[in-house]
Amino acid sequence: MDMHIVNRIMNLHAPEWSGEVRSINYSPDGKSVSVTYRVTLYGTDAEIFRESTGTSSVDDVGGYGDPVQKAEAMAFRRACARFGLGLHLYHEEL
Template identity: 80%
Template structure:
């Protein structure tokens, strides 16, 4: 009987060729470099060899803060690629932003030891809006640091999503911006 190979393969299967999906794959490269070659070599059926000493039953460490805060903050302050930035018109003004789910992925990538929590939910006295206070905490080898921010949404808004979820997403993005993530977008609007 021939010896069986113990090599394992990880198949990279991009969800589609859209720029947003490619940008999500791009996030896994651990930096914000905008080299186009990162996508050129990938296709639906590309296989990447995994080391043979990795066992599927190996446990993944769930703790272990690995970097000082200064390194984490340096990564979070980098310019977010334009392909990850969305734009909407609100009250006649064009607003650029990074969607909350992409902010979450960037945080997981560059600050895997972060945590977040809703600190407060307040409904306005006139029952027209809801405000959420959200706290994001970063943990480094040398310290921990938290930032809070608010988000507000109209209760009578008929668009997609629950008003509390919208306010929470806004507060989360803003709290992360206080660490520098996507902060350049606020400055671009002023120029």
Template identity: 85%
Template sequence: MAFRSLIKSTAAVKPLSPSPFNHLIFRTFAGKRVKEEKPEVSLPEYNDVVPTAGISRPLSEILKEINKRVPDSLVKLRTEPNGFAVKYIPWHIVNRILNLHAPEWSGEVRSITYSADGKSVSVVYRVTLYGTDAEIFRESTGTASVNEAVGLL
């Protein structure tokens, strides 16, 4: 049991690595340990891997990577109720980009404010990037009706 808990605790930290044992699963069945085969697991795509070599770089290098153009395929279009079209990048994509180029970034909700009539909500969010030589943060505010805001985060 200690071996199994050791695997669980290190699996979240260590990236997948090629191993001749990646295709094996060990299960306990009726008190006996049984070896089962499972299909080969392919290594993650380049875009899914967080490079450890990029950790603790100067802020200028991090900003150079983050300021590159985002591929059009990642940009989504949303039409507001008033007919205004808004281009945006979904949060899960932004999160992956930050994890790739600035693994030591942090984010926090700075404030949540409801309108007097309770029909809209404004959220201020701060993203901080950390480099070996400096740190920088940016804040942005988003406002939506309470009915539309449900499920956006």
């Protein structure tokens, strides 16, 4: 599932939201990078957040973005899924 699709879902269903990278960590052997991302939803009297991580191999240069961008996109999608947003996009049609 593409990050831009999840972003559209967030804007539609939770227009008061923000996201931020909380950490970027490389594995001790330098072969992978992990990103922790936080999504925050703002309500009238409270805010709630969910965090998740995404990991990419530093050798993964195919497709869109560098390994850090790929790990960030994965972490963003997973954090949104922890709110229940976009879960239907993870399942294949029956």
